[in-house]
Amino acid sequence: MVNFGHTAAETFPLFDRLHLCLIKPSKYDDDGYVIRYWKGVLPSNTLACLYGLSEDVKNRGVLGNNLKWRIDAIDETVQRVDVEGIARLNRRKGTKTIVCLVGVQTNQFPRAADLALEFRRQGLDVLIGGFHVSGVISTLPEMPADLRALQEAGVTLVAGEIENRWEMILKDALNNSLMPLYNFLQESPDISRAPMPRIPKNLLNRYAVKHFATLDCGRGCPFQCTFCTVINVQGRQMRYRCVDSIAERIRENYRQHNVSYYFFTDDNFCRNKNWEPILDMLIRLREEESIPVSFMIQVDTQSHRIPGFIEKAARAGCSQVFIGMESINEENLKAAGKKQNRVTDFKNLVNAYHEAAISTHLAYIIGFPFDSEESVQRDIQNLQQLGADQVSFFMLTPLPGSMDYLQFLSKATLMDADLNNFDTFHETFRHQRMKPRVWTRCYEKAWKDFYSVENMKRILKNAKPQKYWDLFLNFIWYKNAIQVEEGHPMLHGFVRLKGRRERRRIYSLESRWVYFKRRVRDIWRTLIGWSKLALEMEEVWLQTRHRSSLEERVVLELEQYQKRIREWRKLRLPELRTLYRQAALALEKSSHRHFSSPLRIPSYFQLWLQKWNVFSDSLTFTRFPMRWYWRSVLRQLKQGHFHRIRLFKTAFTGFREFVLFARFLRALLKRVDYSVPNLE
Ligand code: SF4
Numbered sequence: 285m286v287n288f289g290h291t292a293a294e295t296f297p298l299f300d301r302l303h304l305c306l307i308k309p310s311k312y313d314d315d316g317y318v319i320r321y322w323k324g325v326l327p328s329n330t331l332a333c334l335y336g337l338s339e340d341v342k343n344r345g346v347l348g349n350n351l352k353w354r355i356d357a358i359d360e361t362v363q364r365v366d367v368e369g370i371a372r373l374n375r376r377k378g379t380k381t382i383v384c385l386v387g388v389q390t391n392q393f394p395r396a397a398d399l400a401l402e403f404r405r406q407g408l409d410v411l412i413g414g415f416h417v418s419g420v421i422s423t424l425p426e427m428p429a430d431l432r433a434l435q436e437a438g439v440t441l442v443a444g445e446i447e448n449r450w451e452m453i454l455k456d457a458l459n460n461s462l463m464p465l466y467n468f469l470q471e472s473p474d475i476s477r478a479p480m481p482r483i484p485k486n487l488l489n490r491y492a493v494k495h496f497a498t499l500d501c502g503r504g505c506p507f508q509c510t511f512c513t514v515i516n517v518q519g520r521q522m523r524y525r526c527v528d529s530i531a532e533r534i535r536e537n538y539r540q541h542n543v544s545y546y547f548f549t550d551d552n553f554c555r556n557k558n559w560e561p562i563l564d565m566l567i568r569l570r571e572e573e574s575i576p577v578s579f580m581i582q583v584d585t586q587s588h589r590i591p592g593f594i595e596k597a598a599r600a601g602c603s604q605v606f607i608g609m610e611s612i613n614e615e616n617l618k619a620a621g622k623k624q625n626r627v628t629d630f631k632n633l634v635n636a637y638h639e640a641a642i643s644t645h646l647a648y649i650i651g652f653p654f655d656s657e658e659s660v661q662r663d664i665q666n667l668q669q670l671g672a673d674q675v676s677f678f679m680l681t682p683l684p685g686s687m688d689y690l691q692f693l694s695k696a697t698l699m700d701a702d703l704n705n706f707d708t709f710h711e712t713f714r715h716q717r718m719k720p721r722v723w724t725r726c727y728e729k730a731w732k733d734f735y736s737v738e739n740m741k742r743i744l745k746n747a748k749p750q751k752y753w754d755l756f757l758n759f760i761w762y763k764n765a766i767q768v769e770e771g772h773p774m775l776h777g778f779v780r781l782k783g784r785r786e787r788r789r790i791y792s793l794e795s796r797w798v799y800f801k802r803r804v805r806d807i808w809r810t811l812i813g814w815s816k817l818a819l820e821m822e823e824v825w826l827q828t829r830h831r832s833s834l835e836e837r838v839v840l841e842l843e844q845y846q847k848r849i850r851e852w853r854k855l856r857l858p859e860l861r862t863l864y865r866q867a868a869l870a871l872e873k874s875s876h877r878h879f880s881s882p883l884r885i886p887s888y889f890q891l892w893l894q895k896w897n898v899f900s901d902s903l904t905f906t907r908f909p910m911r912w913y914w915r916s917v918l919r920q921l922k923q924g925h926f927h928r929i930r931l932f933k934t935a936f937t938g939f940r941e942f943v944l945f946a947r948f949l950r951a952l953l954k955r956v957d958y959s960v961p962n963l964e
Pocket residue numbers: 505506507508509512513514515551552584608
């Protein structure tokens with residue numbers, strides 16, 4: 285391994301202040317506005333790596349002890365990039381500002397390029413690194429025109445990983461001698477002793493889960509999937525971080541920021557040679573040092589065959605595995621070079637993790653060569669039968685750096701010229717078996733079907749009790765992204781923010797009035813979306829929450845009646861009430877001896893009290909009767925039959941809705957069940 289690092293401290297007479305601005309760019313939405321949220325969902329590990337590396341250079345003092353540092357980490361998906369403000373800081377005498385656009389993926393490249401040019405216009409040094417630049421340079425014989433244009437504008441491109449090289453680049457910047465390209469792809473650095481990723485506290489607060497951080501324990505992957513960029517960018521040779529350094533960072537994060545939940549971003553954690561020492565270390569942290577660490581990892585479909593892997597992962601605090609299943613069609617898997625995936629194994633794989641109380645989250649790609657509208661629908665049905673807890677769907681995208689991209693180029697297959705669409709939820713080429721828009725329709729339907737009320741109920745009912753709320757909250761996150769934000773859960777957060785001027789240059793700047801109308805429409809649509817989502821999730825909770833033994837018995841009785849009634853969902857309120865009464869009477873008869881209160885109140889009366897007590901959610905297993913009532917009120921209103929609306933009943937139902945929803949919210953926020961006390 286070549287160490288490019290310079291170790292002797294140098295002085296830079298021109299500058300006594302260094303402002304390092306690390307920016308993870310976002311992308312543009314379909315209207316050209318930058319995607320930004322009040323609360324994000326996934327922190328960027330590359331940003332954390334760069335922050336850790338920069339702090340290390342600063343702490344070692346190799347750029348001179350008199351140099352005053354300021355390091356800002358900005359994730360544009362949750363923070364506005366103030367180009368003017370950053371440029372203003374640079375105007376202070378003796379200040380050097382270096383803007384680093386980090387971890388830029390292909391779909392973020394158009395935004396990164398626009399930001400880079402804006403910063404260049406302000407006279408700042410700009411570097412762009414990440415999977416796009418690395419992927420393009422690793423696969424193409426020549427520099428493409430868009431990257432060349434950036435270089436001509438004075439932007440520096442960085443390909444490959446910068447561990448052991450960051451100090452050298454910063455020195456070049458302070459000497460005003462940055463090169464147009466730093467290409468480290470030929471030699472991946474040894475990361476065993478590299479500085480650990482670190483995310484500043486102020487950035488952590490911008491995500492929905494504050495005690496959550498990312499960390500890469502290793503890089504690279506030995507497999508050769510044709511759609512994947514990891515192998516060309518990080519290599520097939522696995523490299524690892526030192527276990528002690530990982531332990532130290534976890535301890536520090538817990539002590540300083542109360543961070544205890546991790547996403548270990550290794551593309552394939554189970555192929556990390558050190559998986560066992562890492563899991564042993566995590567077990568020690570949990571059991572001997574009382575650090576309640578838990579984590580999610582990415583694994584391959586053969587991981588359940590590794591002796592002891594699942595057991596140790598569960599004991600070490602693994603709560604979820606993200607599995608690259610990609611397809612359940614053998615022909616597709618073969619075409620994608622995913623030889624390690626065997627469809628016949630999938631059920632065993634999911635079951636093995638479930639037995640250890642680890643949730644399974646599958647990655648599934650739609651748009652492989654053998655997919656068609658019918659086959660995708662069939663596959664999604666079969667996918668639900670596997671019993672996985674979550675699935676993330678993606679559209680096949682020929683990302684620069686992947687073998688698919690090279691193949692598309694060699695066959696001169698037409699690809700979308702707009703890199704902003706290479707986000708795995710846009711069609712980027714003409715599929716052989718699915719017409720334009722049909723492919724997107726299949727993709728959208730896959731999300732809708734998997735996250736339908738019925739399937740969520742099935743998953744939650746089968747989940748281990750300790751997993752219930754984790755899954756429930758994940759469903760809210762996913763449904764919010766799919767239904768309300770109409771985007772991908774891995775990108776879209778909570779409460780969309782926009783800036784009138786934060787628009788792609790190929791779109792015109794809207795007038796204040798036009799923009800105001802757009803925002804009113806946006807906010808209205810979001811409010812309606814949230815209301816629907818809240819009621820949908822309340823229904824899921826009502827039907828799946830933990831029940832007291834009394835409730836369980838009533839449900840059993842109701843189910844007996846239900847079997848005899850085919851169209852249960854079409855029952856009207858009086859009919860439902862009769863059913864409840866019948867169930868209660870049957871219950872009274874069948875369990876008379878065991879079902880008496882100390883006050884000797886007849887059991888039917890107790891059930892009746894429970895049912896109509898607005899302060900109790902017991903014996904309410906669905907919102908359906910209330911929904912039906914509101915619909916009838918709406919109908920009467922539309923027909924002008926105001927006299928038919930019963931005021932007391934309307935007020936009572938409204939109050940009951942309110943109480944029920946408040947209980948749902950309380951249960952959700954406190955992650956507890958509000959079951960009625962047992963009456964026996
Ligand atoms: S898709 Fe996953 S298993 Fe396949 S090469 Fe990429 S990281 Fe490895």
